[in-house]
Each structure stands twice: as C-alpha cells, then as structure tokens.
Amino acid sequence: MSTVDSVRNRLDTLPDVGLVIGFIASIWAVMLVLAIAVGGANWANLAAGFIGSVTVLMGGYAILALALNLQWGYTGLFNIGIAGFMAVGAYTTAVLTAPTDPAAGAVPGLGLPLWVGLIGGMVMAAIIGGLAALPALRLKADYLAIVTVAFSEIIRLVVNWNGLAEVSLFGVPFGTGGATGISFKSANEVASTFINGVGQPIVAAAEGVGVSGPNLANLTYGILLLLVVAASYWVLARITNSPFGRVLKAIREDETVTQSLGKDTRRFKIKTFMIGCALMGLAGVLFRGQAGYVSPQQFRPTITFYVFAALIIGGSGSNTGSIIGAATFSGLLFYLPARLGENVSLGGTRAPGNIIDAVAGLGSLDPLPLLAYTISNISTLRFVLIGVVLIYIIQNQPDGLLGHRNEPATSVSLDRPQSGSGGETDE
C-alpha cells in the first residue's frame, strides 16, 4: 500500500537495537554519499563534518523525544514547555561550572566540575518541573499545557533579564549573563580534550585522510551523545516496562479508572513529570549548550514544537519510535535538506530572485528555474516539508512509524505460564 506501510513492515521484523543502529547507520550513509558527491578531494573531511553534525542533532533530539515520550506518549501529560526546562538544566549547569575568574566582560560562575554541573542541572530541571506540575495537577489535563508554556516563557524571560546578569550571594559572584548569555566548560570541550589526548593515534590517522581536528572532535561528541541516548533509553525502557509504566499508560487512557483501581495518580504524574524534565534539562546542556555557551535565544518555544514533530513522526508511546522519529526529523527533514541546498547546484541555471520568476519558467516548459529556486531556498522550504510530512503522518498513520506497536508495560513475559500438561516446550 502506502510507502509508510512498507517501511513499517520492514521495521517490524528487526529487533529494536538493530533497528535503531541500522536507521542511524543509513542516515550516516546518506551523508557519506552526499559528501562524496559534492566534496571532491575534500570528501573525507566533509563527510566527517556532516556525520558529526547530524549525529549531534540526532542525539539531542533523541534525548528530548524520549523525555517527551515518557510525559506525553506514556502518561498523556501535555508538556509544551520543553524549551523552558532545557533552559533550566543548561543554565544551572552553566552557572555551576563557569570559571570563577572569567575572561574580561564574561560572567563568573561557581567553577565546579562538569559532572557536578550536569547532575545539578538535572536536579534543578526536575525541581522546576515538579513546581510547574503541582498547580496543574488539581486541574484538567489541558491546563497543564498552558501552565508549562507559561513557565517556559517565564524562565526564558528571567534568564534574559538584566537584573540577574550578575549578582552576588554571600560574596560569591555569579549570574545568567542576561541577554548576552554565559560561557562555561562544555561537554564538547571534554570530548575534544579526550580525543586529542587518549585518542591521539585516531586523530593522526584521521588527519592522514584529511579529516580536520575540530570535525573529528565534533564526531566524537556526537557519538558520546548517542551513548547518553543509549543510557536514557535503557533507563526509560525499564521505567516504562514495569508496573510503574503500566500505571502511566493507564493514566493516559483514563485517570478516573486508574484512581478507582487504587492508584494515587497525582504522585505518579509528578514523578513522571520530574523525570522527564530532568532529561530535558540534560539535553539542554549537552545539546543546546554543546559549544560551552548558552543564551536565552537558544531556548525559544520553536524547539518544543520540533520535539513534538519528532515524536509524532516516530510514534508516541514507543521508546524505540522516539529515537527513530528524532533521527528522521533531525537528520532527514531538518539537516539533510539544508546541506543539499548549500552543496547542490544546477550547472549553469541561476536561481531566480523570487517565486514568480521561478514559476514563470514553467510557462515556456522550462522546469529548471523552479528547481533551482527550490534548491537555493531549501533551508526555508524544509519547514514546508516538515509540515507536509506531519500532515501526511497525522492523516494516514496517526500512530507514527512505530506507535502502533504494542510494547506491553510489564517486567516479565505476559504469556500464559506453562502448566506442564500438554504445554509445548520452549526450545
């Protein structure tokens, strides 16, 4: 039938880990082919650059989609304040880890080690998430959405506020940097130090084929992010495939019934919301703050809607689907078109200045102007593409790529236990 169906059928036959690895590897392969096609002699460096960037994007969106899947896909908590909780995590880490003696003009921080900063960021995001959830829990589901989006904007405006740019508490100076943002020692730097230290032979080998140091460091960081994705996936799979996860699904389906069966649904909702927000906070640092710098502009609400798009494409309610959706969204719909537009040119045809000139070419049966126009404006037009894909998915596969799958919320196999008599033996 439809292409989505045939893709789905093929996806269904693979085990989840193989599925995810295969999917990411094929996106890498696409990037590699593109780099070879347009890179000429420089293809290896270009490929490393493409693959590194796409991996970081996929990793960042995968963590966010997994977190949203726990809140929205499993529990039905409609959180449209993702950007705000990312900002809480990123800013907390930044303030905790920024050097106490910064360069001139920059904001000092507390100078703590990065791991303390990461944990601090997650804890703070969880606490703020819990606070956001508290008033909304007394209200019906839709109010949570309003509260979260308000929270997210409040957070962005607070960190943007000059009054907190640099303050002093008990004689210790720190701050958010206001609109200019704050610099800190980033996880990316750690990856870079790592690859240039222990990984020196790899760097040498990579430079032999023309891959530059920064590109290799970025690629290393991307792979590091994928490890964080793997760890998050492992934790979330355990959370959701358990009696706890079963209650979450039940809350999504019918909260009154869940309460009538003896579950204090408010406690489950708060816990879930806090876990999800902690993960969003982590993604805030590792993804948005990867370059060791955060500013309020990085946490606009658009990212919230990107994460929803990724999760809807992948299939809400499925952890594996969250990762596949994040990879599809960020790799194929977001990153790939932009690189295509930059690197593909149509021989001699120059792109017309506006859409009318482009369409006019069709009148004389010349499609090239329109094609050239499309390619040169693709980084804008990809948002149309994302919209079209979303509409297609919502109309034809409302469950997304993997949301139709039944991932039972239990820690054990649900098959009838063998009762000796006449039961076939499992080999």
Add this chain to the structure above:
Amino acid sequence: MSEPDAAPRQETAVTSDAIESPLLEVDGLRKEFGGVVAVDGATFSVAEGSLTGLIGPNGAGKSTTFNCITGIHEPTGGRVTFDGQSITGLPPYTLANRGLVRTFQIARELSEMTVIENVMLAPGGQVGESVIRSVTPGLRGDVIEAETAVRDRAWETLEFFEINHLAHENAGNLSGGQRKLLEMARVLMTEPEMILLDEPLAGVNPTLEEKLLERIHELRREQGLTFLLVEHDMDVIMNNCEHIIVMHQGSVLAEGDAETIKSDERVLEAYLGGDV
C-alpha cells in the same frame, strides 16, 4: 458451576430497618450540583456478604450516590462509613486500597492497553510501582518476582471470566459484553471486600448476563465478597438480590426483600408515575 439462583434469600434474613453487621453505611448523603439536588439525604446500609440491589427510575440519584460513595464526587453533606470507619470524601484510590472498588455504568476499559495489562494494573501495593525499584538492577529481583505472581493471578482471573483467549488483544477491540467481563476481572484483581457494580448488565446479551451473574454469586459464596448492584432490569434485581433499596428523587423510598418491594405501592407509583 452450581445453579446460582439458589443462593439468594437463604442467607441471613435481612429486614428493612435492622441490618446486622453492615459493611457499608450511608447516612443522610447529600449532593448538590449548583442548584440541583441530585442526592437528598439518602440513608441505607449494605450487609456484609450480601448482594444488595439499588434501583430507582432515571434521575433518582443512583449513579451520583455511587460516585459519592466511591470518592469520584465529594458529597455536599452526610456520612459514608465502610467497615466501621468514615470514608466520607476520601479519594477513590484510598477507598480502593481499603477494599471498596467499583465498575462503571459504561465500561471504561483502558483501550490502548492489552486485556492482560488492564488486569495486571489493578492489584494494589505492587513493588514495581516504585521507579527506583523498577530501574535499579539490584532491587529489580523483587519486581520480577512480584510481576510473575501478578501475571499468574491475572491469567487465572481471565480464565475465571473466560476471556483468557483475548489476553493479548487491545481492550479497545473487545465487544461491549467482553468489556463488562474485563471490568469485573479488573476490580477483582484489587482483592476487594466490596464491589459496587453500576449497571453491569446493561447492553449485555442474555447468555453473557447469565455468566456474569453466575460469577457474582460464585464470588459471594466462595470469597465472601459484598456486592451493591445498580441495575435497570427489574427481573435481575428481584431474582438475585436478597435486599433491595429503591431510590426516588434523591432519597431512599423503600427498602426490603423482593416481596416487600413488589408489593410497595410507593415503588409502583414512582416507576409508573402514579398511574397504577
């Protein structure tokens, strides 16, 4: 199974004004929605181990009474006592954990979950409902052990209601009658003392109705469960319940066994609009 219809009325004789060992007592229950008084001072008791019927014309306040007892609505006034303790206005989950559970008038299956997931959700105090225990490798052994026990019990319960062949089906795909059976199976998994059934037989075919009633009687006999049943089908109530409460306009109009109710003028009047 043995014939279920032999069971009622041979138990302890229950009279309308003095119920020995009441498990549930409702005293002067009142619920207003804005200006509308849905329940107006309803007072009745349900004896332990009994199958009590609650009837009344549409709008008599039966469902609201149910909702007030089970904590879905907070009563405006009055007292509800369960097992000797006041449960007035307590939230549904507290009541369920104390052994008072309910089913819904329109079956409310958790449609995107499988039948066995629905049933395994119900047991109270599952260790795996703690996140830490479910995730941490060292502590997870207990969870697996408890899950295995819950799963085995779930299969037994599904077999008891003869819906085990549907275990891996999404609950949303079940027929109306199967959903009623699933609801019963689910509340039973909470190991309750008392089950409030809100029209469990509405929209159920006669064969399935027979099956459901059979199960209810069996549970009473063998596990000593108490049932309070709201039902529109008069014959079902008259033939199965040893004690019947008739509600009209928010309060209790009459109480007693089937014979008493049948011969009560006021009941006939309430049902037929005084045209008898």
